[in-house]
Amino acid sequence: MSSHQHECDVLIIGAGGAGLRAAIAVVEANPKLKIGVISKVYPMRSHTVSAEGGAAAVIKSNDSLDHHSYDTISGGDWMSDQDAVEAFVQEAPKEMIRLEHWGCPWSRQEDGLVAVRPFGGMKNERTWFAADKTGFHMLHTLFQNTLKYEQIERFDEWFVTKLLVDDGRCQGAVAIEMATGKMHSITAGAVILCTGGCGKVFPYTTNANIKTGDGMALAYRANVPLKDMEFVQYHPTGLPFTGILITEATRSEGGHLLNKDGYRYLQDYDLGRPEPKPVLRSMELGPRDRLSQAFVKEQEKGRTLTGPYGSFVHLDIRHLGEKIINAKLPFVRELCLKYENIDPIKEMIPVRPVVHYMMGGIHTDIHGATPLEGLYAAGEVACVSINGANRLGSNSLTELLVFGARAGKSAAELVSGKKSKSTALHALASEEVARIERQFLKKTGGTERIADLRKEMHQTMEAGAGIYRSEATLLKSQGVIQSLQERFHNVSVSDASRTFNTELISVIELSYMLDIAEAIIQSALHRKESRGSHQRNDYPKRDDTTYLAHSLAYRKEKELPEIKYSPVTITRWPPGERVYGR
Amino acid sequence: MENLTIKEKRPKKYIRPMPIFWWVHRWVHIKFIARELTSVFVAAYAVIFLLYVRSIGRGPDAFADFSERLRVPALIVFHAVALLVLLFHSITWFNLAPQAMVIKIGDRKVPGVVIALLNYAGWVVISAVLAWIMLHKQ
Amino acid sequence: MQTHISLDVFRYRPEQESEPVFQRYEVPLRKDWVILDALNYIKDQVDGTLSFRWSCRMGVCGSCGMMVNGTPVLTCASFLEKFAPGPIRVEPLENFPVVRDLVIEMSDFMDKLKKVKPWIIRREEEEKSPATEYLQTPSQLADYKQYSMCINCMLCYAACPVYGLEPGFTGPAAIALAQRYNLDNRDQGQQERMELLSADDGIWQCTFVGECSAVCPKGVDPAGAIQRYKVGGAGDWWKSVLLPFGKGS
Numbered sequence: 001m002s003s004h005q006h007e008c009d010v011l012i013i014g015a016g017g018a019g020l021r022a023a024i025a026v027v028e029a030n031p032k033l034k035i036g037v038i039s040k041v042y043p044m045r046s047h048t049v050s051a052e053g054g055a056a057a058v059i060k061s062n063d064s065l066d067h068h069s070y071d072t073i074s075g076g077d078w079m080s081d082q083d084a085v086e087a088f089v090q091e092a093p094k095e096m097i098r099l100e101h102w103g104c105p106w107s108r109q110e111d112g113l114v115a116v117r118p119f120g121g122m123k124n125e126r127t128w129f130a131a132d133k134t135g136f137h138m139l140h141t142l143f144q145n146t147l148k149y150e151q152i153e154r155f156d157e158w159f160v161t162k163l164l165v166d167d168g169r170c171q172g173a174v175a176i177e178m179a180t181g182k183m184h185s186i187t188a189g190a191v192i193l194c195t196g197g198c199g200k201v202f203p204y205t206t207n208a209n210i211k212t213g214d215g216m217a218l219a220y221r222a223n224v225p226l227k228d229m230e231f232v233q234y235h236p237t238g239l240p241f242t243g244i245l246i247t248e249a250t251r252s253e254g255g256h257l258l259n260k261d262g263y264r265y266l267q268d269y270d271l272g273r274p275e276p277k278p279v280l281r282s283m284e285l286g287p288r289d290r291l292s293q294a295f296v297k298e299q300e301k302g303r304t305l306t307g308p309y310g311s312f313v314h315l316d317i318r319h320l321g322e323k324i325i326n327a328k329l330p331f332v333r334e335l336c337l338k339y340e341n342i343d344p345i346k347e348m349i350p351v352r353p354v355v356h357y358m359m360g361g362i363h364t365d366i367h368g369a370t371p372l373e374g375l376y377a378a379g380e381v382a383c384v385s386i387n388g389a390n391r392l393g394s395n396s397l398t399e400l401l402v403f404g405a406r407a408g409k410s411a412a413e414l415v416s417g418k419k420s421k422s423t424a425l426h427a428l429a430s431e432e433v434a435r436i437e438r439q440f441l442k443k444t445g446g447t448e449r450i451a452d453l454r455k456e457m458h459q460t461m462e463a464g465a466g467i468y469r470s471e472a473t474l475l476k477s478q479g480v481i482q483s484l485q486e487r488f489h490n491v492s493v494s495d496a497s498r499t500f501n502t503e504l505i506s507v508i509e510l511s512y513m514l515d516i517a518e519a520i521i522q523s524a525l526h527r528k529e530s531r532g533s534h535q536r537n538d539y540p541k542r543d544d545t546t547y548l549a550h551s552l553a554y555r556k557e558k559e560l561p562e563i564k565y566s567p568v569t570i571t572r573w574p575p576g577e578r579v580y581g582r
Numbered sequence: 583m584e585n586l587t588i589k590e591k592r593p594k595k596y597i598r599p600m601p602i603f604w605w606v607h608r609w610v611h612i613k614f615i616a617r618e619l620t621s622v623f624v625a626a627y628a629v630i631f632l633l634y635v636r637s638i639g640r641g642p643d644a645f646a647d648f649s650e651r652l653r654v655p656a657l658i659v660f661h662a663v664a665l666l667v668l669l670f671h672s673i674t675w676f677n678l679a680p681q682a683m684v685i686k687i688g689d690r691k692v693p694g695v696v697i698a699l700l701n702y703a704g705w706v707v708i709s710a711v712l713a714w715i716m717l718h719k720q
Numbered sequence: 721m722q723t724h725i726s727l728d729v730f731r732y733r734p735e736q737e738s739e740p741v742f743q744r745y746e747v748p749l750r751k752d753w754v755i756l757d758a759l760n761y762i763k764d765q766v767d768g769t770l771s772f773r774w775s776c777r778m779g780v781c782g783s784c785g786m787m788v789n790g791t792p793v794l795t796c797a798s799f800l801e802k803f804a805p806g807p808i809r810v811e812p813l814e815n816f817p818v819v820r821d822l823v824i825e826m827s828d829f830m831d832k833l834k835k836v837k838p839w840i841i842r843r844e845e846e847e848k849s850p851a852t853e854y855l856q857t858p859s860q861l862a863d864y865k866q867y868s869m870c871i872n873c874m875l876c877y878a879a880c881p882v883y884g885l886e887p888g889f890t891g892p893a894a895i896a897l898a899q900r901y902n903l904d905n906r907d908q909g910q911q912e913r914m915e916l917l918s919a920d921d922g923i924w925q926c927t928f929v930g931e932c933s934a935v936c937p938k939g940v941d942p943a944g945a946i947q948r949y950k951v952g953g954a955g956d957w958w959k960s961v962l963l964p965f966g967k968g969s
Contacts, residue, residue: 041773041775041781041783042783042826042830042872044781044782044871044872045773045775045776045781045782045783046781047775047776047781049776049780049781049871050776050778050780050781097851097852097853098849100853100854101840101849101850101853101854101906102839102840103839103840103901103904103906103907105861105864105865105868105904106853107858107861108856108857108858108861109858110857110858111855111857112855112856112857112860113853113855114853133780133869136780136871137868140868144833144838144839144897145839147833147834147838147839148839156830179593179819179825180592180593208775208776208777208781209774209775209776209777210775241752242777242778244777244778334779335778338779338797339752339778339797340752341752449764449765450764450768451764451765492768493768494767494768494769495768495769495771497733497735497736497769497820498593498735499593499733499734499735499819499820500771500819500820500821500823501771502763502771502772503763503768503769503771593734593735593819593820594734594738595734595817595818595819595825596732596734596739596740596817596818597817597818598814598818600815600881600884600885604881604884604885605881607790608790610929610931610934611881611929611931614881614927614929614930618927678928678930678947681930681933681941681943681944681947681948682944682947682948682950682951683948683951684944684948689859
């Protein structure tokens with residue numbers, strides 16, 4: 001079976017917040033360009049839709065860009081590239097206002113101006129929000145706006161299996177059209193990866209089923225390095241069974257975290273003193289990694305509760321009262337009622353840390369360009385890095401807009417100075433079609449179940465590369481992942497059909513996740529320090545002398561990934577101590 | 583591998599047609615169809631009423647004659663049924679009114695119940711006025 | 721205590737058969753499992769060939785809509801025990817062509833979303849976008865907010881008999897989306913959308929069955945949006961007839 005051929009000027013893979021913003025940026029930069037947007041789900045289903053809390057940008061007079069920069073850099077434990085952060089905070093307010101003009105229903109003050117609220121780790125109030133469904137409104141606003149442009153052609157429910165790279169340039173991709181099973185090659189002058197993170201590598205995650213790190217694996221397999229993969233952010237409050245996120249806003253409105261004795265345990269972990277009203281950057285509004293670490297320590301002390309899905313603690317918002325809960329946190333209440341049959345007005349919410357965000361990702365510069373010419377990346381899939389070792393809540397939604405736009409502009413610029421396409425691309429595509437057939441569709445006799453391999457990957461990642469790591473646990477997990485890679489060759493694909501074969505998609509996603517798991521473990525092994533969300537029991541201190549640098553994981557055929565380092569860009573904020581509650 | 587000449591079939595989608603009696607399986611649908619069918623009675627009664635008016639215009643003999651013709655059992659039954667049907671029609675209509683009319687006073691929305699009640703009140707008032715006009719003897 | 725429950729699942733494999741069949745599966749009956757969890761159990765442990773859409777597992781992405789015992793629901797929000805003792809009939813959303821198993825063809829819906837021009841329309845003679853936000857008070861936001869909550873799950877289209885009988889009908893979600901912009905004080909595009917909405921397959925095809933609003937998992941009330949538009953549209957028409965020199969809306 002051959003592939004069908006398509007062409008466009010800029011190909012965007014992933015139609016979430018970053019991808020859609022990039023598409024609009026390309027059109028605005030050069031309306032003559034033809035843009036293709038591929039997504040394995042319809043755009044409204046992208047995971048951006050689940051984000052709740054808000055998007056940060058400086059607009060109040062008592063705030064400043066430098067404050068936002070400092071909060072981001074210190075929250076990131078000094079792994080953030082400061083030039084990128086400065087550019088980010090400067091463009092953030094403009095992007096947010098642009099989105100408002102496009103119709104985003106930001107919550108407002110009485111006088112009609114956009115309202116902002118406090119958020120964990122931010123010293124000033126600068127988080128824009130649309131009730132508690134910010135991501136949902138941002139995504140739908142962006143999506144509906146892309147419908148205006150005839151230049152944007154969407155390929156909905158097309159699943160990319162390989163990037164087309166030739167002559168040292170990325171020139172397109174090969175994808176399965178899920179509805180028919182046909183394979184297509186789409187050639188382009190530039191490709192932008194906006195496929196999101198990889199939370200599904202872990203068992204407890206807020207991430208949707210689709211967050212399998214596709215773009216990261218695609219770039220990784222094209223020899224583009226993955227940066228800072230060891231930095232996996234846990235959100236301290238997720239529901240135990242489903243991993244559903246209970247938004248940070250629940251804490252910023254005044255919620256308390258209580259252990260099994262009903263004690264606000266965070267005060268034992270250098271996060272300030274308990275006050276009746278929430279205090280910015282203190283106690284429950286401290287940064288996410290510190291809260292997750294406190295949970296693990298409580299668990300070790302035996303002070304957490306145990307349920308059918310593991311350990312948890314309580315998040316108590318009963319004292320806020322019905323009126324405030326219904327006005328400011330209606331979605332939280334709805335989630336608790338619908339999915340765990342709990343009414344937070346009357347009961348405490350069971351929560352535990354869940355994997356939420358990937359600070360690491362495809363290595364890009366501040367313009368969204370990867371080291372591979374023609375390949376760009378933006379959003380959670382990319383690592384610029386602005387989030388460093390720990391992302392502050394409400395920075396990532398803004399990141400989608402700022403870097404989505406930057407990557408779009410950069411791609412448009414590259415393509416406007418056109419280069420001719422390689423002739424080898426069609427042959428490469430045909431090879432890929434043959435590989436998919438051989439490895440999955442025409443394969444018989446496999447004995448390993450996809451779900452079993454996935455479950456073992458989950459168990460070992462949480463045990464070995466979770467909130468706390470050590471050389472021993474990481475080496476153990478590395479061994480398990482390697483054996484899973486071997487066993488993957490024997491995976492059983494029972495569905496050999498073409499029409500909307502979701503098992504085929506699942507098995508390819510699993511292969512992506514195993515590659516990424518390797519990169520995460522290796523990066524974590526090599527970083528012999530603790531910083532932000534990467535905590536080593538055997539190296540508990542931060543080591544700026546050796547490790548004020550980003551890890552870069554390069555894929556090696558049939559070997560463990562190679563880890564190199566590249567220094568963090570420091571401009572105006574020399575490394576300091578992250579302090580909270582003081 | 584070039585095989586662009588081979589016509590590749592697109593998989594066939596399955597269409598589930600709607601049967602004529604799609605509405606008999608759920609109570610909500612049956613009520614809906616009943617509500618829609620009230621329009622037949624509304625139309626029929628409107629025609630009779632217009633004939634009534636026309637007969638008045640033609641003088642007392644024409645009017646008496648027309649009234650006599652309406653006294654057959656079939657038409658009395660029709661009028662009784664039509665009254666019940668029109669009551670059903672009106673009640674369902676007024677109950678749906680709040681969904682169709684959103685009224686704000688300043689910044690606050692008037693509650694749906696109030697809008698429905700206003701409609702009922704208007705109905706009662708107009709009916710009372712008409713009854714007074716018709717029953718009031720000179 | 722019932723420990724298991726049966727699901728009768730609609731299967732359609734166009735490469736194998738031209739007609740759909742129902743396949744029965746038995747799944748564990750857990751208190752906190754929803755229909756979607758049961759389907760995933762089937763796919764992971766029993767029959768990997770079952771195809772269905774899902775993503776967020778929390779009622780916000782809109783992917784997992786299906787007919788369960790004849791009613792369109794989000795399968796991520798429907799607890800298994802609610803349907804005990806079973807068996808539970810799971811089918812793809814009504815009124816849409818079936819691509820495969822529980823997956824429907826949704827391109828018609830996507831086209832209709834685009835047709836209503838769901839974006840802020842401003843009059844041309846305006847100055848370039850201002851440097852600050854357009855003002856919108858909380859009360860003005862409340863005017864359209866409800867209609868902005870649509871997750872595009874298409875349960876309303878599955879519930880709408882008019883859409884089933886007349887596939888050209890613009891439909892509940894699309895019209896509600898149009899109203900979301902019409903009622904947004906920042907938008908000036910009511911005239912532009914009016915032609916489409918007042919067309920034959922626009923609002924006037926709706927006969928206010930009301931099932932769309934009944935099944936909507938987000939309380940959008942598309943039926944209300946449509947009727948309001950009818951009232952508003954009729955009012956506007958009268959105004960244009962009686963006050964031909966009045967300012968257009």
